[in-house]
Amino acid sequence: MKPLIVIDVDGPLNPWSAHPKPDNYRPFDIKVGWWRKLRVWLDPEHGDQLRQLAEETGAELAWATSWMHRANTEIGPRLGLPELKVIEFHDEHGWKYPAVARYAYERPLVWFDDDFGLHPERNREFVHKRRHLTTALIDVDPGTGISAQHLSEARKAFSGNP
Ligand SMILES: [Mg+2]
Known part of the structure; x- marks a missing residue:
């Protein structure tokens, strides 16, 4: 089964809490x-890095972000990412967990987000239900965005040597 890489926008791609923004980020209004208008900061290299990660690991990239379908129209093109599946979440109690669980199903999963700490119980439940499956919830600091270290964490998770 094709592994899945889930990406959030604010935090992992747009390091909203970084002041000043690191040099590799450019502002987009x-x-x-x-x-x-909303100013977001994006690192154009993230597109290549994520595409490469997906290619190497045979994984599918998908969005799970409150940008929903606008991730495909506003964010993806600025990073050189193709149109990706948007995992829609409307369950305010479970945050993104139920929707990602359904879409990932029994596939190996790497998920970049900055808000895993918001719903600790749902987090535990999600991880517990997937305990026999590769599940790497990569907590990205919104002060840095996705770094080389996060990408190598993802590779390790998919290689079975976390
Ligand atoms: Mg976020």
């Missing part, structure tokens, strides 16, 4: 309403 994204229209979020008729008059409102």
Whole structure:
């Protein structure tokens, strides 16, 4: 079964809490309403890095972000990522866990997010249900975004040597 790599936008790709932003990030002003713009910081190298990770490991990349389908129109193209599956989550009690669990099903999973700590019980339940499956929840500091270390953690998880 094809392994799955799940990506969140704010935190892993847009290091919202970094002040100042690291040199590799560039600002993009994204229209979020008729008059409102939102500044996000993106590292254009992340696109290549994630595509390479997916290719090497035979994995599928998918979004799980509150940007929902706008991740494909506003974020992906700026990183050179193709259109990806959007894992929609509408269960406010379970955060993204139920939707990601359903989509990942029994596939090996690597998931980049900065909010795993928000719902500790759902987190434990998610990890417990997947205890026989590769499950790497990679907690990315929103002050740094995805780093080389996170990418190598992902490779190790998929190689079976976490
Ligand atoms: Mg986030």
